[in-house]
Amino acid sequence: MLQAVHRDDAAFLRNGGECGELIRARDWSGSLGQVEQWPGSLKTVTALILRSPVAMVMLWGADGIMIYNDAYSIFAGSKHPQQLGMPVREGWPEVAEFNDHVMKVGLAGGTLQFRRQELTLYRNDGQPEQVWMDLDYSPVTSDDGEPAGVLAVVVETTDRVHAEERLREREERLRFFDQLSESLRVLTRPDEVMACTARLLGEHLAASVVAYADMGEDEDVMNIRGDWASDGSQSIVGTYSLTTFGRTANTALRANRPFITFDTLAELGPDEGQALLDLGLGATVCMPYLREGRLTALMAVHQKAPREWTNNELGLIAEVVDRSWAHVERVRAEAVLRESEQRFRNMADNSPMMMWVTDPTGHCTYLNQRWYEFTGQQPGEGEGLGWIQAVHPEDRPLAERAFLEANADKEDYNVEFRLRRADGSYRWTIDAAAARKDADGRFMGYVGSVIDIDERREAEAAIRDSERRLRLAATAANIGTWDLDPVAGTLKWDDRCKALFGLPPDAEITYNIWLAGLHPEDCEAADRAVQDALSPEGSGSFSITYRTIGIQDRQLRWISANGRAVFEPHGESRRAVRFIGTVIDITERKRAEQHQRLLIDELSHRAKNLLAIIQSVAQQSFKGAREPADMLRAFEGRLGALAAAHGILTRQKWEAAPIRRIICDTITAVKADDDRLQLDGPDLMVPPKTGVSLAMAVHELVTNAVKYGSFSNEHGRVLIKWRVDEGRLKLAWREEGGPPVVAPERRGFGSRMIERGLAAELGGAVRIDFRPEGVVCTVDAPMPELA
Amino acid sequence: MSEPAGRGILLVEDEAVIAFALEDMLGELGYWVVGPAFRLEEALLMAEAETFDAAILDVNLNDQRSYAVADELNRRGIPFLFATGYAEEGVQWDGREVDVLAKPYRCDQIAAALKRLLA
Structure with a gap:
């Protein structure tokens, strides 16, 4: 029964967790007395505490004996379980003063509330720890109604505070970076970017100096190009040797690690640290920048006095520096691009050929001056797809298709089209474009050139023409x-x-x-x-x-x-x-040459023969005792007959002599009126030489007739008849009505030419009869055959 | 003129008027003339049968060459010369070297040539 009562008296500890068991097991004789004997109010509150999931501690009595629950034991860390039952000032010596105040107020019946109370505890094996708590203290009355203890509800808010802190820092950082970005956005020069960054970072961190430096080729000469210095700090712009910054700094920076000190002199000792301290580096964060494995630049934040850089600060510095390097690189790249763009435009605008640039969508973004000069388009008019307006309407579909297809394929292309010149005429041009690709191979559009090839076309056409002419000429x-x-x-x-x-x-x-x-x-x-x-x-x-x-x-x-x-x-x-x-x-030419030579030889022969004939005629005409004038007249007459015969033969190409023509022309050369002349015979042809002989014979006959015969009076007539009879030529010259004929005493040139010459020529018989009633001359000879 | 006297010259010439002039010329020089033969056949007959001391041959007899006559004269050992209106290379007789008299010729040329021929 006693046992039961006893047991009942400690029932408040039942289901009290680990702490409940510890309370039961503990010997309380030196402080609060046996558990069973605790005042009812203490038991009641202890039971409440032990069953609460919220960390609670009861500080009982003037000493503030600590009775707490499992949740609090976690908060107490390594101080649990020793702390259980200890006077609070001994259990938390690090905050004894705070708790002393709590006890006084609580036992006086007052309550205390602390929000976000910051305390430094040594609850983890003596390690200091910054903690934040929400604390609620309220008095617990004893059975007699007087305050006998203080109940503390403890809610640790350290994590929340840390989270809030981080959030705040992050916000602050974001604000800073916003400000930084906004400030840098408009800057286009690397030095401006660095100076602005240095100033903002320095102000933000309340640093002494923020400096930036370029490294020389040797990676040792450090040229501090610019810095920001707070009021009361000295600028450190100048040229330094990195070596003088000591081994630690060099090793870190060359390995692409930041060089950080919190207390330079203390950490590096006077040998290394003094030089840095002299420059105002009581504490420093120095960030290297390596490009292609080489240390090329530095940015550093210095503090004159030692400084506990927080992780947040270090992170911020690292990020700022990274960002500013990136920004500088971009600004540099943009400057290079701008310069190269400028160079391209300078070059393009001074180029004698037309040039253009398109973007990836196929829109023309640039056409050089030459284009506008050539086409007479207004500046900017050719951009977009405006250039197509300068292309010959017939060539537009082709030009446009070539351009669009190439854009779709992103391939180089060229196309020929006629382009309108400022004067309205069209010129053939060749438009050649090369696809532009960026460093990653992305298609950026085209850069192209347009060349006036009309001259080339004309030259090509001229060559084709000349080749064709040559071919034709060769064929011809x-x-x-x-x-x-x-x-x-x-x-x-x-x-x-x-x-x-x-x-x-x-x-x-x-x-x-x-x-x-x-x-x-x-x-x-x-x-x-x-x-x-x-x-x-x-x-x-x-x-x-x-x-x-x-x-x-x-x-x-x-x-x-x-x-x-x-x-x-x-x-x-x-x-x-x-x-x-x-x-x-040259066969024809050769034949012609031979023929010509023959002709010349023949001509020469004929001429000489004719001269020989004339000589002979002359020799025989100028003979005897006649009057020189008569002899000359006779000679001239004979030459005339020769000439007439030659004239006829020439007209007949020296192929044949027509008898009628020979006789007729020979007679009319001497005696113009021919109504007393009668010719009767067929059209016969004789060989040329025969024709000449006949002419000479007829000449002698007609001359004689004019002088002495039927042409010497008013009514005499000459009848000439010829025919071919059984292959023989029979010709008769008969004079009628002339004065009586007297045969000449001496046969002269005429008789010889007729009777012997013509006879010999014809190979037959020729006779002249000087009959009193009229001269009769007969020819009986084989009909001469033409050659 | 005494030297040519009694010497006979065969005259071959198809151009009657020239033959007559030459006939006259030779007569004046004191030669007597055999012919003139106006045709090749006639000339050949005379060259074979007649008696004379030298000959003047026209190369071209009505488009025939008088070389056959030259051959005959050569065979008989009678000296002769060619008379032609052709250039000298026009004479293509393949016998011995013979003087060629180019037409038209003068009386003194005939005289000198015959004198040389009969020397």
Whole structure:
């Protein structure tokens, strides 16, 4: 029963967790007495505490004996479980004063509330710890109604405070970076970026100096280009050797690690630290910047006095420095880009050819000055797709399609189109574009050029024309071409060349075939001429005339061959590597030449013969004892007859002499009125020489008739009849009505020319009868045959 | 003029008027003339059969050459000369070297040539 009562008296500890068991097990005799004997109010509050999930502690009595729950034991850390039952001032000596105040107020019946109370506790094996708590203290009355203890509800807010702190820092940082970005955004020069960064960072951190430096090529010379210094701090701009900053700094920075001191002198000792301290580096955060493995720049935040850089500060500095390097790089790249863009435009605007640039969407963003000069478009008019307006309407679809297709494929392209010039005329141009790609190979659009190729086109057309003319001329002139490779021993002939050797177009050709086609008499000379032309010592020229006998058609042709050997150096000397030339069929020319030579020879012969005849006529005319005037008249008459006969023959091409014409013209040359002349006979042709003889004979007859015969009076007549009878020519000259004829005493030139000359010429008999009633002359001769 | 006297010259010439002039010329020089033969056949007959001391041959007899006559004269050992209107290379007789008299000729040329021929 006692036991039960006893047990019942400690029932308040039941379900009190670890702390409940500890309270039960503890010997309270030295302080609060046996648990069973605790005053009811203490038991009640203890039971309440032990069952609360919230950290609670009861500070009982004037000493503030600590009775707490499991939640509090976690808060107490390594001080639990010793702390259980200890007077609070002993259990938390680090905050004894605070708790003393709590006890006094609480036992006096007052309450205390603390929010976000910051305390430094040593609850983890003596390690100091900054903690924040919300604390609520309220008095607990004893059974007699007087305050006998203080109940503390403890809510640790350290984590929350830390989180809030971090949030605040982050916000602050973001604000700072916002400010920094906003300030840097408008800056375009690296030095401006760095100066601005240094100032903002220095102000933000309340640092002494923020400096930035370039490293020399040797990675030792450090040129502090600029800095920001707080009021009362000195600028440290200047050139330094990194070596003087000591080993620690060098090692860290070269390894791309920040060099950080909180208390320079203390951490590095006077040997290393003094030099830094002299520069005002009581504490420093020095950030390296390596590009391609080389230390190229530094940025540092210095504090004159030692400074406990917080992680937040260090992080901030690192981020600021990173950002500013990135910004500087971008600004530099932009400057380079701007400069290269400027250079491109300078170059492009001064370029004699038109140039343009498009963006990835195919919009033209730039056209150089030359474009606007050439097309007469207003500046900017060609941008976008405005350039197409300067393209010839007929060529627009093609130009546009080529451009759009190329844009889709992102490939280089070129296209030809006519472009309108400022004067309204169109010129053929070639538009060539190269795809622009950035460093990652992304398509950025095109850069292109437009060249006026009309001149080239005209030149090409002229060349085509001239080639066609040459071909036509070669065809018309029947010029064949040949091409010998003396090294390979191959020979090429065109169709005309083959034709001149009597070969079909598909015939195979070799040098020996050529030789075989030559006239045997010309073969050796032709071969020698080729060897001479190919000789390294020779002039290389080749110009000969030879005859060919058609290999298949056996036809003789005269050929004029011309050529030239092409040499190239060979050892000490040179050798022919090509032998090329032409052949022309000059057969016709040769024939014409021969014919002409014959003609000239013949002409010469005739002329000389005629002179000989004239000489002979003269010799015989100027003979005897007649009056010189008579002799001259006779000679002139005979020359006239000769001339008349020659005239007729010339008109007949010296092929034949028409008898009627010869007789008629010879007579009318002497006696103009022909109504007393009667010609009766067929149109007969005799050989030219016979015609001349006949003319001379008739001349002598008519001269005699005019002087003495039927033409010497008013009514005499001359009848001339001829016919061919059984292959014989019978011709009769009969005079009528003239004065009585008296036969001449002496036969003269006329009689000799008629009776002997004409007879001999005709190979027959010619007689003159001087009958009293009129002269009769008869011819009986074989009918002369034409040649 | 005494030297040519009694010497006979065969005259071959197809151009009658020239033959007559030459006939006159030779007569004046004191030669007597055989012919003139105006045609090749006639000339050949005379060259074979007639008696004379020298001959003047026109190369071209109505488009025929008088070389056959020259051959005959050569065979008989009778000296002769060619008279031609052709250039000298126009004479293509392949016998011995013979004087060629180019037409038109003068009397003194005939005289000198015959004198040389008969020397």
